[in-house]
Amino acid sequence: MNGRLKSVFGGRIVLDKREDILQAALELFAERGYYGTAVSLIAEKARVGSGTIYRYFQDKEQLVNELYRYWKTEVANAVKVEYAENMPLRTLFHETWKRWVDFAMNNREAYSFLVAHHHGPYLDKVSMEINEKIHGEYLAFFEVGRQAQVIKDINPELIMAIVTGIFSEMMREYWAGHLQLTPEIIEQAEEACWHAIRR
Amino acid sequence: MNGRLKSVFGGRIVLDKREDILQAALELFAERGYYGTAVSLIAEKARVGSGTIYRYFQDKEQLVNELYRYWKTEVANAVKVEYAENMPLRTLFHETWKRWVDFAMNNREAYSFLVAHHHGPYLDKVSMEINEKIHGEYLAFFEVGRQAQVIKDINPELIMAIVTGIFSEMMREYWAGHLQLTPEIIEQAEEACWHAIRR
Amino acid sequence: MNGRLKSVFGGRIVLDKREDILQAALELFAERGYYGTAVSLIAEKARVGSGTIYRYFQDKEQLVNELYRYWKTEVANAVKVEYAENMPLRTLFHETWKRWVDFAMNNREAYSFLVAHHHGPYLDKVSMEINEKIHGEYLAFFEVGRQAQVIKDINPELIMAIVTGIFSEMMREYWAGHLQLTPEIIEQAEEACWHAIRR
Amino acid sequence: MNGRLKSVFGGRIVLDKREDILQAALELFAERGYYGTAVSLIAEKARVGSGTIYRYFQDKEQLVNELYRYWKTEVANAVKVEYAENMPLRTLFHETWKRWVDFAMNNREAYSFLVAHHHGPYLDKVSMEINEKIHGEYLAFFEVGRQAQVIKDINPELIMAIVTGIFSEMMREYWAGHLQLTPEIIEQAEEACWHAIRR
């Protein structure tokens, strides 16, 4: 049966079409991009009428924004490491890196979608504010490291660029089939990244 | 007169419309994206009739591909350092990095265009093969460094991902206005990059 | 509680949803026109499900027709003056005019609705027949006046056109805010109308 | 051959598609109303592709407005009587009335279109300003008559309502097939109208 189960109540099965639409849109946007994906295609994949999409989302733009915010938040939560007293920054970084890779590998479509739609002109103010907020949190992390003289004394934006650049390129090569991501290679990448930013 | 001079032949002035079209398309694609740029807009900017575009290019897709291949090759040539006997790899890397930054900063539209269209579904087989080919040349460079035990003994694809990731993310932050690119910061980035890959 | 009470039967309160729908439709059609009013909007205003409308009316077209017939008949009844022996035609006309104005001013929505939907392509045969019938009754009235040599000896259809034309244009200007309708002005209009048709 | 001739040049026949579109739209809007007329229907009737309409008009709304302004101005010009020294107002009114009837009878579609679209919510500011302007000119005419003590001393807006009301109802009955418009009847209507407004 298509569509995921929302609830079973009184013996009745209720399909959550909203979820189906979001999932179909995620896959199609990730694969074909925003402009390359017709609303009717999303409808078809979600097995709903195209009018149904407009019951749940104001328009195509709102749909892509909801998707973006949802997964942006998901990945931010997924990589968050619970604070442990006296945990060295090095360990924290290592832990975060591992979670990040885990998330990306387990949610290929979501991760690809986020990367590909990061600078789309259809992203609205709210989505951009979420971006800024999450970006700020990461910056703060590196700022702490810099003040603790663990991380290089250079512009934190550059630190960020280094880390995210390495990560996203690595994932890209992985999905392009050019690079395997064995635990060993993941470690090597993380180590290289650390070498780039450590003092 | 608009349009660049191609040649003067038999007393007639011939404008190189093909060049005009490519230049107009480059600027518009870089600024508005592939889907956001109507063919008629390119024609207007190039000061030709829109039908004329179809004399020089089969369709919009071929146009974007020709543009992509041209600039992809240009940047590859621009960063190529002429071989000097006994030049240390470190110097070679340093030199390449500087040229790369130079190219990007002096050809903002071309660079932006390349990055933005790198994964478009309209890129054809030929463009992708060019990508592979250039990718391979860089790989070979790092392979040499690895065998010389200057660069880390890890998958050259990962080395590549590290270098290109850092570079493209740095440029992105620069164009976004988040990061200044002073000579000092460019050096810092290059140094960090080297720290990431050196043995 | 919303909706008017239809009846209390067997201890159950029955709301007259049909009336609610007709009233909501009247207000919306008058304000926004037939095409500007979505069925779901009528349902919302009437506080019923949109499917409920289709229990009482075959479709949107039947709804507008029922409404039209109802109010067309209402206004015809409202302007009817009970016959009094020896009442001069002049007095009858004067009386009718006053009632007509009264009706229009006290039932703005109904009056506006009738005027605005008078020539809609959605009006069916039955509605048009009702129009013809009422039209015929008025014609008969003027025919009497003509034979009594009180009214001009011209085609009664023209007499009708004169009277209804003046009235509807006057009301239109009133609703548009261009013309006040003081008792004095109403009298002046009636007098002018009489001057137009009297012998 | 469909479409009117724009010009014959060098033996070539050029069809003026803009005119074809306007004519087709006029007929359809007059017959079916603005909302009842799909753009594709106009295209079909004008024998052009539907995209062609958008070469000549920004959108459906601009099309209806252009049409409205054009015919509103045409009718205003058509009824204008050239000023003759000492011409009595009565004669002027008589003359105007005749021209008005002539115009309406010779341009049924245009006249019907104007009446039916006079209060559409799609009319833009410019169209409404034209309405106001023409309306003002007629008002001034009646104001002159009032001050010359030829016309009743009542609100000129009411005078206008009387005249336009009679005229439009008369035409409506004519087109509905209820009323013939012989020269005699046209005269009778004019005379009745004058009786309504003369002092």
Added chain:
DNA sequence: AATGAATGAGAGTTCATTCAT
């Protein structure tokens, strides 16, 4: 060779109507 008017397929969106609950 060059043009740009013309095309029509296909986009996003609305809404009258249906029907499972």
Added chain:
DNA sequence: GATGAATGAACTCTCATTCAT
């Protein structure tokens, strides 16, 4: 009887591509 989620035909409009000039 009543609901409102679901539908898909039909709407307005865009734009890559063609072709008569």
